[in-house]
Amino acid sequence: MFLLLFLLLGIMQAPVAPKNRLEFLNTRPPPNYVAGLGRGATGFTTRSDIGPARAAPDLPDRSAAAVGAAGPSGVGRGRGKGPGEEEEEEEAEDKGYDENQKFDEFEGNDVGLFASAEYDEEDKEADAVWDEIDKRMDSRRKDRREARLKEEIEKYRASNPKITEQFADLKRKLVTLSAAEWDSIPEIGDYSLRNKKKRFESFVPVPDTLLEKARQEKEHVTALDPKSRAAGGTETPWAQTPDLTAVGEGRGTVLSLKLDRLSDSVSGLTVVDPKGYLTDLKSMKITSDAEISDIKKARLLLKSVIQTNPKHPPGWIAAARLEEVAGKIQTARDLIKKGCEECPKNEDVWIEACRLANPDEAKAVIARGVKAIPNSVKLWMQAAKLEHDDANKSRVLRKGLENIPDSVRLWKAVVELANEDDAKLLLQRAVECCPLHVELWLALARLEKYDAAKKVLNKAREKLPKEPAIWITAAKLEEANGNTSMVGKIIERGIRALQREGVEIDREAWMKEAEAAERAGSVATCNAIISNTIGIGVEDEDRKATWVADAEECKRRGSIETARAIYACAIAAFKSKKSVWLKAAQLEKAHGTRESLDALLRKAVTYTPQAEVLWLMGAKEKWLAGDVPAARHILQEAYAAIPKSEEIWLAAFKLEFENHEPERARMLLAKARERGGTERVWMKSAIVERELGNSSEERRLLDEGLKLFPSFFKLWLMMGQLEERLGNFSQAKEAYESGLKQCPNSTPLWLSLANLEERMSGLSKVRAVLTMARKRNPHNPELWLAAIRAESRHGSKKEADILMAKALQECPNSGILWAAAIEMAPRPQRKTKSSDAYKKCEHDPHVIAAIGKLFWHDRKVDKARTWLNRAVTLAPDVGDFWALLYKFELQHGTEDQQKEVLKKCIAAEPKHGEKWQPISKAVENSHQPVEAILKKLVVALGKEEKAAEDNKH
Incomplete structure (x- = not known):
């Protein structure tokens, strides 16, 4: 019954089954659903499902059931919250942040803590304050950190020295090796191939096709050099050879065949030179494929040129030269021969044909050329060059003149080959044929005698009225014959005549003519010439500056007479200008005689009696000439002209003092003091008493001078030196300190006080004095150098290096400091230090001299001489550099070089120098000449160097 009812119900619901099934398939499965799980199926996953070996993230559940469970408010979107999740949310709310959020590597978990706050100016100011605090704390620790780092570097370098430092002592000992010991050092062989294992090598025969292809690619075209062929070689056809080895093997066979064929079988003597033939074979030129291709292309192009335009000479010349370069000399001759036939009126083609022809045929070729173009000067000159005898050359040139009588070039060439008589006749004919060429007229005038030369020049002037060279030659002719009074008139008349003809007088050109005449x-x-043309085209207000500049330029070029003539014109125009007289006097002193200089100075003081320097120069020249009475007379005249001149008083004092007349010098200085002399008069008075040994009088004069001139530091310095000589160190110190109160910026006073304190108290007191001096006088390199040397003398090398670094920071462009830094640097670092010094002080003589000494110690003689000469050129007044150069020449120079240095030093009269002044100003050396002081300084330098070496060892 129940079964029947169930079947009826199934039949009734059958039509709607597909719709229910479709709705079921469109719905999403429930969460964590596995198909067939109720039947015992477990399911499986693959690598493509899970991807790399890591867990997949938990994605939100977007199923319909989950959305429905979320409710209308949307809380718990995707799925509902479990009880554990709710507890975590409550815990996160208590902490104020979420532990699961992304970690920030800069701000840590605090990111976003104040994200909602604004960054205002107060925050910015606070951040700036904290940055400054960080920088301040870092700078406080910087010195300790750098010191610790430096100590670590020094320890590392001490434990791990460089290779150069390890062998430095051994390298220095290499200077003791003799030449024989150097030669006995064995050469280093190459032992790298001894222990190499022989690897197995197999050789496979190469196919014949590959060899044939390689032979075709590497074919060479060989030809003899055309130069050797032109010198007598014969053209030998060479077949193409497989490679160069076959060429070398066949060379001997070809040579024997040639010699056999060309030998004389009757007499047994050969008619060829085997050595010359070998030279021809060696001159064989091997042309590459690329060159052959270029030659072929050029040959085709030039062939097109000469065929399309056979009357174009450059085409024939280019084609012939191409064949010459290609080694086909006979083809080149044939081409240029055709070119001569096609272009018989072109001289370049004939000259090229003459060049390419055999020496025996060249004359015939040029003969045909001059026959075709009889008016070509180039062809006649080429024909003359082919002749080897002067008579034949002259004959050819005269024949050319028959065809071209107005050719100046041919006339010059034929005159050069003739003797004096024939040349005169030829020039007479030449000026008839070429009357407008001035060189022929002048040449004829030079060959004629005085009267005939005047007639020739008159005729030349008629033919060429605008030519200035004729007037200049006429003036030279009169001067050569002793008529100097006519010279000026001729030049003056010539300039007027040229101006009438409309010729512009070029002042610069006439000055060059004057130099040529000199x-x-x-x-x-x-x-x-100078007196008549120097003022042309120069404004009156510019004359002085322009003329002095012209004279100096002529002097630089070595035209002394021209410069003297310009100064004579300037003096005549500006008689009261002291500067012009002084320039002229300097020129006479350098290049004139004592008599001419004395005459000029006498004339100068007549026109400019108030010029002290001219009076003093005249007196000094008389003194140097040994005429002391004449020098006294000049100074008396100068005193009469300028009674209030202190320079003249001091010059008179020096004249008497240097000539061992101390009483006269005393009297002159006493009169100068009575007349109210300056501080220099008091200083000179104390110097006289110091030399005479009157200490009490010297002290009295210094006291009087210091009362009158308390700010003159030299008087304080002399007072302190006086007390030091007498052994009164405390009074000397008091004098120096008193002087520094009046003259706090005087470097010599500070240095003298420091030296005295070093003798009395030692290094600590010296440091205090020099520190105070540097505070009073910042950026003073001499004070820094004194402190550095004081530390070095007492063995404090580290402190000296620190002071040197500070000194170079404060005075980066000081030459004396850089020179001292080069000397203080260790030997391996001196080259780098000298390079840095040269970049900073390129033109400083102290740096130049220090680099010269460096080359000297390295035995680079030529470079050392060059740099030391540069030093004395830059500072000729510094005696230390002259002593270095003279000592160098004594060691490495010749006797002539030593004399030359001595001569230049005497002429320079050096007055300054750190080591020069103590010797030159010593009482025992007060009247010594420059030569004696130079030699004493060289001896002192040798002793210092020896003492330094002893201290080093």
Whole structure:
């Protein structure tokens, strides 16, 4: 009954079954549903399902059931919260942050703590304050950190020295090796191949096709060099060879065949030179494939040129030269021969044909050329070059003149080959044929005698009225014959005549003519040209500066007479200008005689009696000439002209003092003091008493001078030196300190006080004095150098290095400091230090001299000489550099070089120098000449160097 009812119900519901089944398939499965789990199926996963070996993230459940469970408010979107999750949310709310959020690597878990707050100006200011605090704390620790780092580096370098430092002592000992010991050192062989294992090598025969292809690619075209062929070689056809080895093997066979064929079988003597033939074979040129391709292309192009335009000479010349380069000399000759036939009126083609022809045929070729173009000067000159005898050359040139009588070039060439008589006749004919060429007229005038030369020049002037060279030559002619009075008139008349003809007088060109006349020995002509043309085109207000500049330029070029003539014109125009007289006097002193200088100075003081320097120069020249009475007379005249001049008083004192007349010097200085002399008069008075040994009088004069001139530091310095000589160190210290109160910026006073304190109290007191001096006088390199040397003398090398670094920071452009730094640096570092010094002080003489000494110690003689010469050129007044150069020449120079240095030093008269002044100003050396002081300084330098070496060892 129940079964029947169930079947009826099934039949009634059958039509709606597909719709229910469709709705079921469209719904999403419940969470964590596994199909067939109720039947015992467990399911499985693959690598494609899970991807890499890591757990998949928990994605939110977006199923319909989950959405429905969320409720209308949307809380718990995706799925509902379990009791554990609710507890975690409550815990996160208590803490104020979520532990599961992303960790920030800069701010940690506090990111977003104040994310909602604004960053205002107060926050910015606070951050800036904290940054400054951080920087301040870091700077406080910087010195300790750098010191610790430096100590660690020094320890590391001490424990791990460089290779160069390890072998430095051994390298220094290499200077003791003799030449024989150097030669006995064995050469280093190559032992790298001894222990190499021989690897197995197999060789496979190469196919014949590959060899044939390689032979075709590497074919060479060989030809003899055309130069060797032109020198007598024969053209030998060479077949193409497989490689260069076959060429070398066949060379001997070809040589024997040639010699056999060309030998004389009757007499047994050969008619060829085997050595010359070998030279021809060695001159064989091997042309590469690329060159052959380029030659072929050029040959095709030039062939097209000469075929399309056979009357174009450059095409034939280029084609012939191409064949010459390709080694086909006969083809080149044939081409240029055709070119001569096609272009018989072109001289370049004939000259090229003459060049390419055999020496025996060249004359015939050029003969055909001059026959075709009889008016070509180039062809006649080429024909003359082919002749080897002067007579034949002259004959060819005269024949050319028959065809071209107006050719100046041919006339010059034929005159050069003729003797004097024939040349005169030729020039007479030449000026008839070429009357407008001035060189021929001048050449004829030079060959003629005086009267005939005047007639020739007159005729030349008629033919060429605008030519200035004729007037200059006429002036030289008169000067050569002793008529110097006519020279100026001729130049003056010539300039007027040229101006009438409309010729512009170029002042610069006429000055060059004056210099040329001076070089030719025509001084009067030079003076006449300058006096008549120096003012042309120069404004009145610019004359003085322009003329002095012109004279100095002529002096630089070595045209002394021209410069003297310009100064003579300037003196005549500006008689009261002291500067012009002084320039002229300097020129006479350098290049004139004592008599000419004395005459000029006498004339100068006549026009400018108030010029002290001219009076003093005249007196000094008389003194140097040994005429002391004449020097006294000049100074008396100068005193009469300028009675209030202190320079003249001091010059008179020096004249008497240097000539061992102390009483006269005393009297002159006493009169100068009575007349109210300056501080220099008091200083000179104390110097006289110091030399005479009158200490009490010297002290009295210094006391009087210091009362009158308390700010003159030299008087304080002399007072302190006086007390030091007498052994009164405390009074000397008091004098120096008193002087420093009056003159706190005087470097010599500070240095003298420091030296005295070093003798009395030692290093600590010296440091205090020099520190105070540097505070009073910042940026003073001399004070820094004194402190550095004081530390070095007492063995404090580290402190000296620290002071040197500070000194170079404060005075980065000081030459004396850089020179001392080079000397203090260790030997391996001196090159780098000298490079840095040269970059900072490129033109400082102290740095230049220090680099020269470095080259000297390295035995680079030529470089050392060059740099030391540069030093004395930059500072000729510093005696230390002259002593270095003279000592160097004594060791490495010749006797002539030593004399030259001595001569230049005497002429420079050095007055300064750290080591020069103590010797030159010593009482025992007060009247010694420059030569004696230089030699004493060289001896002192040798002793210092020896003492330094002893201390080092």
